[in-house]
Structure formats: structure tokens, C-alpha cells
Amino acid sequence: MTNDIDLQETQEWREAFEALIQNQGAERARFILNELHGLARQSRIHWTPEARTAYVNTVSVEEQPRFPGDTHLEERLSAWMRWNALAMVVRANRISGDLGGHIASYASAADLFEVGFNHFWRGGREGDLVFMQAHSAPGVYARAFLEGRLSELDLMHYRRELQARWAVAKGDLPSGARGLSSYPHPHLMPDFWQFPTASMGLGPLQSIYQARFMRYQAHRGLAENSDRRVWGVFGDGEMDEPESMSALTMAAREGLDNLVWVVNCNLQRLDGPVRGNGKVIDELETLFAGAGWHVVKVLWGSDWDALFARDPSNALAEALGRTVDGQMQTFAARDGAFNRSNFFGQSPELSRIVESMTDEAIDSLRRGGHDRIKIFAAYERALRMRGAPTVVLAHTKKGYGMGQVAQGRMTTHSHKKLEDDELLAFRDRFNLPLTDAEVLDLKFTRPPPDSPEIRYLHERRAMLGGYLPRRQIDSASVPVPPIAQHAAFALGADGKAMSTTMAFVRQLGLLLKDAELGPRIVPIVADEARTFGMAALFKQVGIYSSVGQRYDPEDIGSVLSYREARDGQILEEGISEAGAIASWTAAATSYAVHGVPMVPFYIFYSMFGFQRIGDLIWAAADQNPRGFLIGATSGRTTLAGEGLQHQDGSSLLVAATVPNCKSYDPAFAGELAVIIQRGLEEMLLAQSNAFYYVTVTNANYAQPSLSEGDAEGVIRGGYLLKSAGDGSPCTLFASGALITEALAAFDALVQQGRRVYLFSITSYTELAREAKRSISDGTAEIQAKGPLEATQLQRLLEQSAGPIVSVIDWVSPVADQIRAYLPSDRPMRVLSTEGFGASDTRAALRAHFGVDATAIVRAVVGWEGLEPSTNGLKVRCSTD
Numbered sequence: 001m002t003n004d005i006d007l008q009e010t011q012e013w014r015e016a017f018e019a020l021i022q023n024q025g026a027e028r029a030r031f032i033l034n035e036l037h038g039l040a041r042q043s044r045i046h047w048t049p050e051a052r053t054a055y056v057n058t059v060s061v062e063e064q065p066r067f068p069g070d071t072h073l074e075e076r077l078s079a080w081m082r083w084n085a086l087a088m089v090v091r092a093n094r095i096s097g098d099l100g101g102h103i104a105s106y107a108s109a110a111d112l113f114e115v116g117f118n119h120f121w122r123g124g125r126e127g128d129l130v131f132m133q134a135h136s137a138p139g140v141y142a143r144a145f146l147e148g149r150l151s152e153l154d155l156m157h158y159r160r161e162l163q164a165r166w167a168v169a170k171g172d173l174p175s176g177a178r179g180l181s182s183y184p185h186p187h188l189m190p191d192f193w194q195f196p197t198a199s200m201g202l203g204p205l206q207s208i209y210q211a212r213f214m215r216y217q218a219h220r221g222l223a224e225n226s227d228r229r230v231w232g233v234f235g236d237g238e239m240d241e242p243e244s245m246s247a248l249t250m251a252a253r254e255g256l257d258n259l260v261w262v263v264n265c266n267l268q269r270l271d272g273p274v275r276g277n278g279k280v281i282d283e284l285e286t287l288f289a290g291a292g293w294h295v296v297k298v299l300w301g302s303d304w305d306a307l308f309a310r311d312p313s314n315a316l317a318e319a320l321g322r323t324v325d326g327q328m329q330t331f332a333a334r335d336g337a338f339n340r341s342n343f344f345g346q347s348p349e350l351s352r353i354v355e356s357m358t359d360e361a362i363d364s365l366r367r368g369g370h371d372r373i374k375i376f377a378a379y380e381r382a383l384r385m386r387g388a389p390t391v392v393l394a395h396t397k398k399g400y401g402m403g404q405v406a407q408g409r410m411t412t413h414s415h416k417k418l419e420d421d422e423l424l425a426f427r428d429r430f431n432l433p434l435t436d437a438e439v440l441d442l443k444f445t446r447p448p449p450d451s452p453e454i455r456y457l458h459e460r461r462a463m464l465g466g467y468l469p470r471r472q473i474d475s476a477s478v479p480v481p482p483i484a485q486h487a488a489f490a491l492g493a494d495g496k497a498m499s500t501t502m503a504f505v506r507q508l509g510l511l512l513k514d515a516e517l518g519p520r521i522v523p524i525v526a527d528e529a530r531t532f533g534m535a536a537l538f539k540q541v542g543i544y545s546s547v548g549q550r551y552d553p554e555d556i557g558s559v560l561s562y563r564e565a566r567d568g569q570i571l572e573e574g575i576s577e578a579g580a581i582a583s584w585t586a587a588a589t590s591y592a593v594h595g596v597p598m599v600p601f602y603i604f605y606s607m608f609g610f611q612r613i614g615d616l617i618w619a620a621a622d623q624n625p626r627g628f629l630i631g632a633t634s635g636r637t638t639l640a641g642e643g644l645q646h647q648d649g650s651s652l653l654v655a656a657t658v659p660n661c662k663s664y665d666p667a668f669a670g671e672l673a674v675i676i677q678r679g680l681e682e683m684l685l686a687q688s689n690a691f692y693y694v695t696v697t698n699a700n701y702a703q704p705s706l707s708e709g710d711a712e713g714v715i716r717g718g719y720l721l722k723s724a725g726d727g728s729p730c731t732l733f734a735s736g737a738l739i740t741e742a743l744a745a746f747d748a749l750v751q752q753g754r755r756v757y758l759f760s761i762t763s764y765t766e767l768a769r770e771a772k773r774s775i776s777d778g779t780a781e782i783q784a785k786g787p788l789e790a791t792q793l794q795r796l797l798e799q800s801a802g803p804i805v806s807v808i809d810w811v812s813p814v815a816d817q818i819r820a821y822l823p824s825d826r827p828m829r830v831l832s833t834e835g836f837g838a839s840d841t842r843a844a845l846r847a848h849f850g851v852d853a854t855a856i857v858r859a860v861v862g863w864e865g866l867e868p869s870t871n872g873l874k875v876r877c878s879t880d
């Protein structure tokens with residue numbers, strides 16, 4: 001201490017404390033420290049202990065458990081995996097430099113993966129769920145190749161999925177051979193990958209919500225999963241993503257000791273060091289510990305044990321603790337002689353520690369994350385930790401074993417074109433029995449099936465319950481109640497006024513009452529339940545809380561009382577749309593991940609959905625989810641008063657870009673009911689991968705009854721609501737709450753002597769998708785099988801006449817999706833809400849954007865005389 005004003009006194013305290021540890025052990029020492037800490041707090045001396053510990057392994061040599069594996073066999077296996085992973089990437093890049101792929105990340109993480117695969121990660125239906133760093137995928141494929149789950153042909157088609165598909169179709173490849181996706185993508189490899197992690201930060205977040213969802217299922221009696229764990233292997237650079245960090249305190253608060261993260265601290269990201277001028281491990285330790293996680297550091301390999309033992313004065317740990325990461329990376333990239341003079345040469349004390357060692361011995365000193373004995377000890381400790389999740393911070397070298405050109409180099413992340421001598425050196429470094437020719441050919445190789453290595457590999461997986469990763473779909477279908485049971489009020493609304501949001505909440509409440517389906521529904525909100533009128537559900541089904549309710553709610557006597565319960569059904573995620581969608585994803589994929597079908601309904605401010613957390617929705621889409629996203633208070637002019645940030649005119653457009661998302665903009669409660677019913681039947685009865693985005697609005701207006709014959713049109717994208725009048729014909733396409741404006745325009749136009757056809761367009765996206773499909777299906781071969789069925793859009797056109805005016809509370813591309821499929825004698829003009837929103841009344845907003853009844857009439861009437869060939873090119877600019 002530089003400001004130590006009484007050295008002797010300090011020394012006495014030190015000695016007393018050392019004696020305490022020596023004579024009474026660590027437990028007692030901790031007790032005394034806690035006492036002193038309490039005293040310090042009481043005395044208000046404003047001192048908080050640092051969360052950071054010494055730069056050494058958390059598990060001491062004395063505490064280290066026996067390593068139960070066969071180190072030799074595991075090292076041989078790991079060498080094969082490293083080789084095949086490397087060969088896969090280098091081959092792909094020989095075929096085309098554009099194909100990409102990574103070697104250095106897996107090279108640094110291989111042992112972290114292998115200890116997991118050989119000793120911890122359980123497979124099978126009841127197994128663990130492992131989120132795997134995406135750019136380490138080649139290593140995971142290499143393991144599956146050794147296991148015999150992937151073939152050489154598969155490996156040859158790494159990042160060449162289309163080539164593989166075409167070759168199989170042509171008969172050049174045996175059926176079953178397939179390409180391997182660049183990263184974990186369940187959608188592309190539906191029996192292999194479980195969790196997409198390629199967009200960094202999303203895997204960490206989703207893993208937390210998955211672990212919490214498992215608790216939710218257990219507490220609600222839907223699944224017994226107390227032995228099941230969620231693991232995640234992530235990068236240290238990835239921890240900079242806001243999503244990675246955003247739910248750490250939630251995980252600790254929920255006591256998720258079923259969750260273990262392994263952060264591979266190779267100190268580098270893509271461009272350079274994660275914290276060149278600092279120490280990322282120290283920073284992460286402080287952050288995680290501060291958030292309430294257990295932290296287990298595995299920094300140094302077994303060969304360092306002797307070095308630390310030769311250092312009673314602690315000079316080594318202190319020097320390591322002082323070395324910033326940028327410097328540590330330089331040490332990783334250089335040889336033993338460099339490290340001797342530049343690191344150990346810092347002081348005579350340090351030099352002495354390595355004086356009996358050769359430069360080669362110094363060079364081969366391993367970091368903790370490359371020593372399976374130390375990794376095993378860390379993982380074993382992680383599993384023993386209780387009451388909170390654990391993070392294992394593993395210190396590694398990026399590009400480990402890739403030689404001088406790549407290990408620890410700034411450019412290592414993208415190093416994938418290895419020269420001949422580099423490949424041969426890699427073979428020698430990992431002792432691979434490959435001839436020079438085989439190396440230069442990048443031959444995929446594995447030991448024979450009866451070799452001790454491969455037998456060991458299978459034995460370990462058999463002991464752990466099966467292979468990983470593996471996606472399994474074996475859930476039973478769930479009966480769906482008839483629509484009349486939960487939506488009679490909507491189908492026969494008969495002019496009763498309500499908003500579609502109110503109708504949704506009412507229907508949800510009734511669905512929740514169904515004995516079989518009800519318990520599987522997962523209502524999710526991000527602190528907007530009251531906004532959407534859902535408060536009654538608090539009491540009806542309760543809000544999930546792992547600890548129940550430890551307080552008397554202020555509104556205890558009310559029918560809307562805020563009721564939290566251990567078996568509560570609503571997931572109230574607080575103000576975290578990212579968290580809410582992660583919960584939704586866990587529930588929507590439960591049919592595959594847990595074999596327990598669930599139906600999540602996440603209702604949110606539609607502006608804070610696809611726009612704000614679009615990438616999380618995209619990642620969910622990759623997992624073939626089954627569930628509903630409900631975009632509430634949607635429509636740029638329907639959400640009056642809220643202004644620019646809230647008024648959503650674009651989410652349906654983004655939703656249209658998600659291929660497996662069916663999106664709808666119903667105008668009426670009856671339409672909404674039919675859409676929900678169809679979705680439930682698809683997801684639960686037919687068990688198809690359907691995922692719906694449905695917008696609802698908060699405008700109250702008269703809801704007509706829906707006739708049974710219109711249901712199919714609702715699902716396919718639109719139906720004729722009404723037609724009347726004589727005279728020159730015109731057609732109105734209206735959606736969502738703007739139906740009210742269209743209805744008023746309808747009456748006005750009929751009065752003006754027009755023949756008017758009014759359609760409710762529930763989904764431009766579905767209309768356009770079907771129309772596009774019909775064109776691409778219209779090949780001679782398919783047509784030879786018989787006439788193609790008319791598309792729904794064609795039907796709508798046949799049922800009407802005249803130019804079309806479309807009115808939407810969205811940006812025009814939402815409606816423009818169908819423009820390419822309109823015949824030239826049916827031009828369409830789109831009245832839309834371009835530009836930013838503003839705070840005002842609905843009427844003012846609609847006048848401003850030009851989507852009110854007056855604007856609709858004006859559009860129809862003002863259109864007379866325009867040549868049909870303009871085909872809507874003269875679209876009114878609504879902000880002028």
C-alpha cells in the first residue's frame with residue numbers, strides 16, 4: 001500500500017488473519033470477514049469489498065477433484081476434431097474464397113467444448129440444453145463426424161447447402177447427404193441444431209430465459225426438469241453485446257442454478273483485443289459477481305501449479321494480474337524465449353521461478369482453458385454451486401495450436417487460408433497420423449469404429465444419455481376447443497362496440513378456461529397488461545413468481561388484484577421487450593426442446609416489436625416457433641396522441657420479411673377469432689410450424705357478426721364485406737381500424753351513385769405470398785396436372801370491378817405487395833401513412849395522412865379520367 005501510515009500495525013493485522021486461516025480454516029475466515037464487513041457498514045466507513053479476486057484459478061490445487069476421463073484418449077480425439085474442423089474451413093475456402101468460416105475460435109474453445117461433451121452435457125429428451133458459440137460450429141460438426149452422425153460428404157458440403165441439395169436431387173450424392181449450415185440454424189438443420197447463436201448476444205439472453213422458462217414449467221406442474229441444465233459457451237467479445245448483459249440480474253434474482261455459462265476468454269474478438277488496455281476477465285468477474293452470479297475462473301493450466309508453488313511471495317499472481325490483455329495477447333503470440341525475457345524478466349523474483357525451465361517448457365505452458373483437468377474442476381465446481389447461476393471464465397489463446405502465423409495474432413479470427421507448411425506444422429503439433437499428401441489434400445479422417453478412441457467417444461456419450469446437439473420432435477397433439485366455445489361473442493357480435501384488443505383479451509380469457517388447452521397457454525407481457533385491459537387475468541390465472549407473493553398487494557380485495565403466485569401463468573417480464581420475446585421463444589419452441597407443446601401469446605406495443613427486437617424475432621423464426629405475437633395499439637393513426645415513437649406504421653412490413661411468419665391486420669373481432677382458431681389448429685392439432693403476428697387496435701367501434709363462409713377468406717387474406725349501389729364501379733380495400741373510414745366512404749360513394757365493393761383485407765402479405773407462389777408453381781409441368789386453383793386475390797378481383805383504392809394505417813409497401821399481381825385494368829391507389837407520426841386525435845391524424853373517409857372518397861372520385869395504364873403510379877403523397 002502506498003499510503004500505509006502504520007506498517008507495523010498493518011503487519012499485525014495480516015499476521016492475525018493468516019493465523020486464522022491456517023488454524024481455523026477458510027470457513028471461519030469468511031465468517032470473520034463477514035462480521036467485519038457488517039461492522040464497517042454499521043460504522044458507515046463507506047467501504048465495499050472488491051468483487052475481483054486474484055488473477056488465479058478459483059479452484060485451488062488442493063480442492064481439485066480427480067479427473068475421471070482418459071486424458072490420452074481425449075487428447076487424441078480432440079486432435080482429430082481440431083483437424084477435421086480446420087480441414088472443413090480451409091477446403092470450403094479453396095472452393096471459393098467467399099465461403100468464409102472460422103478456425104481460430106474453435107481452436108481456442110476446443111477443450112472447453114470437449115470437457116463438456118465428455119463429462120457434463122447430458123443428451124436425450126431429459127438432457128441438457130447447450131447454446132454453442134456459432135463460429136465454433138466446425139468443431140461441433142467435426143465431433144459429429146467422429147461420432148458417425150455426419151459423413152465425409154456432409155463435411156465436404158460445409159457452407160454449401162444448396163450444392164448438396166442439388167447433387168442429391170441429381171443423384172450425384174446419396175439421399176440423406178446434406179450441406180452443413182455455416183452456424184447453428186435449427187431451420188436449416190432441423191434434427192441437429194437446437195439454438196441459433198450466430199447473432200451474438202442473443203444466445204446468452206435466450207439461454208437465461210430458457211432456464212427461467214424451465215422453472216416456470218416445473219412450478220406449474222407441466223414438466224419435471226429439476227436435473228436439467230442450460231449451458232452456454234460464448235465469447236468474451238460477445239459479452240459486450242447489451243443483450244448478453246441485460247438479464248444477468250434477472251438470472252440471479254430468480255436463483256437460476258440450472259444455468260452455467262462458459263465464457264471463452266481468449267482476450268480477442270474480430271478486430272483485436274477485447275480490452276487491450278484492461279483485463280476483460282477482471283471486468284467480467286466484477287460484473288457477474290456484482291449481478292449475483294457465482295464466478296469460477298480457470299486461468300492457468302496444471303503446469304503452472306509448480307510455478308505458483310515456487311512463488312511464496314505471490315509475485316507471479318501479482319505480475320499476471322498487472323498485465324493488460326493487449327500485452328497478454330502479445331505473450332500468446334510469441335515463443336518461450338520472448339516470454340522468459342519479457343514477462344518473467346520483469347523482476348529477479350519472476351526470473352527465478354522459471355530458471356530451471358527450458359524455453360520450450362515455457363512455450364508450452366498452457367492457459368487454464370486448454371487444460372481439461374482444470375476445466376473439469378471448474379465445471380464440477382459450477383455444478384455444485386447453488387442458489388444462483390454460474391459463469392466459468394476460461395482463459396485461452398485465440399488460434400491455439402495454429403502456429404506462429406495465427407495463434408494470438410491480431411488477424412487470427414479470419415485466418416482460413418493455411419499454407420502447406422502451416423498445415424504440416426499443425427499435423428505435427430497435434431501428432432496426427434496423416435501423411436504429407438493427406439495433409440495437403442485436407443483429408444477428412446477419423447479413427448476406425450473399433451479403435452479405443454471411437455469406443456471411448458461413444459461410451460462417454462452413452463453414459464451421458466445420447467448425442468448432442470440433437471433436435472427432437474416427438475410431442476403429442478393437443479385438442480383445440482371449437483371456436484364457438486371461446487369466440488361466440490366475436491363471431492356473433494351483431495354490431496356491439498368493442499376494440500379488437502378488447503376482443504383478443506376476452507378470447508384469451510376464455511381459452512385459458514379450457515381444461516386441456518388452457519394450461520398450455522403462456523400469456524406474456526412487458527409491463528403493458530393494464531394498457532391492453534388485461535388486468536382481470538392477474539387474478540384469473542396469476543402472475544408467475546418463483547417465490548409466490550411475499551407481500552399483501554395494496555389492491556388485495558379487488559377483482560383485478562395483482563396476484564403473484566408460484567404457479568401463476570402470466571409471464572410479466574417488466575420493461576424488457578427483449579426478455580419477453582426470449583420467453584416467447586422458449587415457450588414457442590417447447591414442443592421440440594421439451595416435448596411439451598405450449599402456446600405463447602406475447603402482446604406488446606406493436607412499435608416495440610419487429611422494429612425494436614426484430615433480430616430476436618428472426619432468431620425465433622429460425623427455431624420454427626409455434627405461437628402468437630400480438631401487436632397491440634397498432635396503426636399509425638389509430639393510436640392517437642402517442643406521437644412519433646409509438647405510432648406504428650411499419651411492423652407489418654417487417655413481419656412480411658420473416659418467411660415463416662403469417663401476419664394479419666384484422667378489422668373485426670370475428671376475423672381475429674378465426675385467425676386465432678386457425679393458428680391453434682395448425683400449431684397444436686396439425687403440429688405444423690406456424691407462427692402468427694396479429695395486429696390489434698384500441699379503437700372502439702361496432703363489430704359485425706362474421707358469416708361462416710367468410711372464414712376462409714379471412715385466413716387467405718381478405719373477403720368481400722359488402723357491396724351496394726349502381727353506377728360506375730369502384731373497389732375499396734380496407735384493413736384494421738381504418739375499416740370504419742372505409743365504411744363511411746362506402747356509404748358516401750353509394751349515395752353519389754357508385755357501385756361500391758368493400759373488402760376487408762386481413763393480410764396483404766398472405767395474398768401476395770399466395771399470388772407469388774402460384775406464379776412460380778405455374779410451370780408447364782405443374783400445370784399439366786390440371787388447372788391451378790384461383791388465388792384468393794384473383795377471387796377478390798372477380799367479385800368486384802373498377803379501380804381499387806386501398807386504405808391502410810401503414811406505409812404503402814404493405815399494400816404494394818400485391819401490386820405486381822393486379823391486372824392492368826384494375827389499377828390500385830394506396831392511401832397510406834407515410835412519414836413520422838404526430839401527437840393528435842385520430843380524426844386529425846387521419847386527415848393529415850389522408851386516410852379518412854373524405855380522402856377515400858376523394859381518391860375514388862378524383863381518379864376518374866386517369867388512364868388505367870397508370871396502374872396506381874399516381875399515388876397521392878399523403879404528407880404533402
Ligand SMILES: Cc1ncc(C[n+]2csc(CCOP(=O)(O)OP(=O)(O)O)c2C)c(N)n1
Binds near residue numbers: 105135234239266
Ligand atoms: C450481432 C453480431 N455482430 C457481429 C457479428 C460478427 N462476428 C462474428 S464473430 C465476431 C467476433 C467474436 O469475438 P468473441 O465473442 O470474443 O469470440 P471469439 O471468436 O474470440 O471466440 C464478430 C464480431 C455477429 N456474428 N453478430
